[in-house]
Amino acid sequence: MPLVQLPSNNIRPQSSRSEVATFSRPLAFYVVVVLIGLIFTFRLFYLQVVRGDHYRQQALAEHQKKFEIPAKRGIIYAHDGDRLVPLVLNETRKLIYADPRYVKDKSKTAQTLKDIIGGEAGEYEKLLNGNHVYVILARDVTLDQADKLAQKKLPGVGQTDTPKRVYPQGQLASQVLGFVNGSGQGQYGVEDFFNKELQGKTGQLKAVTDINGVPLAAGDSSIQQAPKDGENVNLTIDLNLQRYLETALKSATETTKAKGASAVILDTKDGSIKAMGNYPSFDPAKYSEVKDYNVFSNRIVSTPYEAGSVMKVFTMSTALNEGVVSKDSTFADSGSVKVEDRTVKNSRAWGIANPTMTQVLQYSLNTGVVHLFKQLGGGSFNKQGREKLHDYLVDKYRFNATTGIELAGEAGGDIPDATTNDGDNVRYANISFGQGMTVTMLQVVAGLNAVINGGTYYKPAIQEKNVGQTIAKNIVKPEVGADLRDMMRSVIKGSAFDKPGYYVGGKSGTAQLLDANGNYTDDKTTGSYLGFIGSKQADYVIMVRVDEPDSSQGFSGTTAAAPLFSSICGYLIQYYAMAPAS
Numbered sequence: 001m002p003l004v005q006l007p008s009n010n011i012r013p014q015s016s017r018s019e020v021a022t023f024s025r026p027l028a029f030y031v032v033v034v035l036i037g038l039i040f041t042f043r044l045f046y047l048q049v050v051r052g053d054h055y056r057q058q059a060l061a062e063h064q065k066k067f068e069i070p071a072k073r074g075i076i077y078a079h080d081g082d083r084l085v086p087l088v089l090n091e092t093r094k095l096i097y098a099d100p101r102y103v104k105d106k107s108k109t110a111q112t113l114k115d116i117i118g119g120e121a122g123e124y125e126k127l128l129n130g131n132h133v134y135v136i137l138a139r140d141v142t143l144d145q146a147d148k149l150a151q152k153k154l155p156g157v158g159q160t161d162t163p164k165r166v167y168p169q170g171q172l173a174s175q176v177l178g179f180v181n182g183s184g185q186g187q188y189g190v191e192d193f194f195n196k197e198l199q200g201k202t203g204q205l206k207a208v209t210d211i212n213g214v215p216l217a218a219g220d221s222s223i224q225q226a227p228k229d230g231e232n233v234n235l236t237i238d239l240n241l242q243r244y245l246e247t248a249l250k251s252a253t254e255t256t257k258a259k260g261a262s263a264v265i266l267d268t269k270d271g272s273i274k275a276m277g278n279y280p281s282f283d284p285a286k287y288s289e290v291k292d293y294n295v296f297s298n299r300i301v302s303t304p305y306e307a308g309s310v311m312k313v314f315t316m317s318t319a320l321n322e323g324v325v326s327k328d329s330t331f332a333d334s335g336s337v338k339v340e341d342r343t344v345k346n347s348r349a350w351g352i353a354n355p356t357m358t359q360v361l362q363y364s365l366n367t368g369v370v371h372l373f374k375q376l377g378g379g380s381f382n383k384q385g386r387e388k389l390h391d392y393l394v395d396k397y398r399f400n401a402t403t404g405i406e407l408a409g410e411a412g413g414d415i416p417d418a419t420t421n422d423g424d425n426v427r428y429a430n431i432s433f434g435q436g437m438t439v440t441m442l443q444v445v446a447g448l449n450a451v452i453n454g455g456t457y458y459k460p461a462i463q464e465k466n467v468g469q470t471i472a473k474n475i476v477k478p479e480v481g482a483d484l485r486d487m488m489r490s491v492i493k494g495s496a497f498d499k500p501g502y503y504v505g506g507k508s509g510t511a512q513l514l515d516a517n518g519n520y521t522d523d524k525t526t527g528s529y530l531g532f533i534g535s536k537q538a539d540y541v542i543m544v545r546v547d548e549p550d551s552s553q554g555f556s557g558t559t560a561a562a563p564l565f566s567s568i569c570g571y572l573i574q575y576y577a578m579a580p581a582s
Contacts, residue, residue: 067224070095070162071200074230076177076190078169078237085239088177088191088284090163094146096138099214100128102156109154113137116152117145139182140164158214171283173242175298176235176276176462178408179284187287188296190462192408194233203227234464241265241275244571248564249279256549256560263544263568264300266445268532270468271458273405274540276300299545302409304438308511308557310530310543311434311444312361315369317451317484318392319357321476324375327483330354331371339381339429344370347510347555358487361507369432381425386418389428396475397447398457399439404471405460413439434509435520441528445541448530452485452538454478485538488531497566501580503538504569506531508557513548524548527556529565535578542568 076088096117103109110124117138127135139162141149146159165180178189186195204225249261265274282295290296297303319325333355336345350363360368377385394400399413415437416423430436442460450457450472457472488505492498497506509528512520527546532538542565549560572578 067205068160069203069205069227070160070184071202071227072229073163073165073180073184073200074194074198074232076198076233076235078173078235078239078242080239084234085168087167087169087173087235087237087239089166089168091166092143092161093139093164094141094143094159095136095162096141096146096149096157096159097134097136098128098157099133100130100135100156101133103128104155109157112152112154113149113157116149117141156214165284167283167285169239171281171285172239172246173237173277174281174284175278175296176237176407177284178296179287181287186408188409189298189407190233190235193406194231194463198230198233200230201228236267236272236274236462236464236467237276238274240575241571242277244575245275245568246277246279246281248567248571249277252544252546252560252564252567253279256546256553256556258549258560259547260299261544261546261564262299262441263542263564264441264445265568265572266449266460266541268449268453268534268538268541271446271449271460272464272467273460273462276462297409298407300441301403301405301407302411302440304411304413304440305526305545306435306437306511307439307441307444307528307530307545308434308509308526309364310507310509310528310557311437311439312364312369312432312509313484313488313507313530314393314397314447314451315372315389315432316357316361316487317476317480318389319372319375320480320483321392322376322388325357325372327357327487329357331368333365333367333371335367337367337370339370339426340424342426342429344429358490361487362491364508366433370429373429373432381429383419386423386425386428389432390415390418390423393431393437396457396472397443397450398471399437399443399447403442403446403460405442406463406466410442411440413437413443434511441543441545444530445543448532448543449541450475452481452488452532452541454481485532492531497562497569499533499566499569499573502569502573502578503534503536503581504531505538506562506565508555508562510555510557523551525551525556527559527561529557529561531565531569533569533572536581539576539578540572544568 072090075086077084078087106125106128110121110128113119113124114121119138124137127137150159176189178187178191180191181187184199186192186198191198245263249263253261260279262278264276267274278299280295282290331354333353335349336343344366346366347364352359355363355365355368373385373389374381376388393415400415402410402412416427418428427436446457446460455474455476455478456470457475459469459471461467461469485505488507492504492506498504507530511526512522513524513526515521525548527549528543530543532541534540544561544564546556546560546564549556553559
């Protein structure tokens with residue numbers, strides 16, 4: 001029989017396409033599932049391990065807000081004669097919150113909230129549908145409204161005490177005080193500057209709630225950490241002076257048809273602020289209704305400006321202290337002086353050929369203070385004169401720095417460097433009579449006080465415990481202070497603003513403002529007046545400012561600012577029962 005050849009073991013049958021597909025699909029699916037699993041595992045590892053603490057703290061912080069016990073914000077006091085009275089107090093209101101997880105009928109709850117406390121139902125419902133465990137639904141809810149809401153026993157909705165600022169003196173000193181916004185943060189003035197001290201530290205309840213997610217009533221056993229109430233702040237402000245000041249500012253603004261007015265009174269013996277105000281002002285209890293936010297700013301500390309001729313007293317004190325002139329020195333005045341390619345003129349012709357330095361202040365001679373600038377340079381306009389004037393303005397009178405007063409938003413002035421193109425001879429000639437530089441009113445009163453008290457620069461203070469801090473001594477010689485006081489007294493003696501028998505002196509300033517083309521114009525000016533008042537010595541430094549009064553009335557420093565200064569002096573004499581000098 002023929003032999004039958006069997007197939008070799010090395011020969012394997014070919015696989016069909018369907019067999020390959022059957023083999024590959026489970027493998028591909030397995031690989032995809034493994035990859036997805038790895039991605040999820042990595043993501044969970046990242047969220048729970050790498051970022052776990054962050055998210056746990058975030059969730060805990062959000063959840064625990066409803067267990068906070070608010071601290072009482074500190075009270076702000078001012079002086080009423082010898083006693084302290086509150087300018088700002090707290091009144092208990094309610095904050096309404098919710099844990100949306102417990103709110104069963106969000107639409108009905110929103111409508112109930114609207115019916116009782118006002119607002120928009122749609123906004124409440126939007127908050128209740130959010131992805132949070134704690135949402136604030138309303139602030140500043142009255143106790144009566146909160147009680148009506150509590151009677152509804154809305155699931156998931158709770159309430160807690162929250163302080164609301166109230167103002168027993170109305171809008172008095174509002175720009176000194178500032179206000180507290182809806183989030184409990186101080187804005188502007190004292191409220192902003194002392195926000196940390198005033199707001200205190202919130203306490204914490206133990207996280208125990210009822211079945212609706214509302215914390216159980218606070219008791220000794222449920223308090224985990226007691227709140228720490230904010231510190232009180234005692235101001236140096238005298239309520240009676242402040243009230244008169246603000247009334248006078250309003251009257252001056254209306255009488256002169258000005259845009260506004262400002263004034264400050266500083267105690268010469270320690271730098272304390274007795275009154276400080278601006279008009280127009282605002283009601284801090286209704287700050288949210290204010291349309292023009294500029295009214296929040298205290299222009300005395302936050303708005304540098306070209307103060308004009310009131311600055312001549314500082315050029316004069318510089319020259320006196322450097323010994324280049326005395327108060328009786330004279331100079332030949334032709335009514336104008338050439339400074340490089342510019343001509344400086346006096347505001348009017350006085351017909352005095354050889355005025356004394358006292359008369360330079362009396363008649364506010366621009367040529368006279370330019371003469372002082374020239375003498376600081378050894379008789380010519382040069383770098384030496386610029387640097388000396390610059391050093392006094394910056395290092396002694398501190399016009400380029402903030403004073404450090406306890407008010408938010410304080411600004412420094414701008415004194416150009418004496419060695420750059422911005423500080424050439426022409427610029428410094430202008431600076432000598434108060435143009436081409438900016439200062440704040442607070443800087444000016446603090447600087448003048450340092451000169452006339454014999455050389456001690458007191459840090460201006462509006463918080464009582466900071467009164468009397470000395471920043472520098474011997475900025476000018478004592479005899480220079482005495483001379484300048486005499487010269488400023490001569491300026492006001494015999495004028496309509498004199499107070500016979502009292503120690504009063506001053507200096508006016510009318511600063512032209514820039515027009516649309518960048519040129520100084522007489523149509524718009526700022527009137528200022530700087531001076532002092534006392535019985536036998538300079539007890540108070542006063543500065544007033546009137547913004548853009550009716551230009552047809554004449555030089556605004558004299559016609560608008562000086563009467564306001566005189567009015568304040570008259571009240572100080574009456575209020576402190578100052579005895580006339582014998």
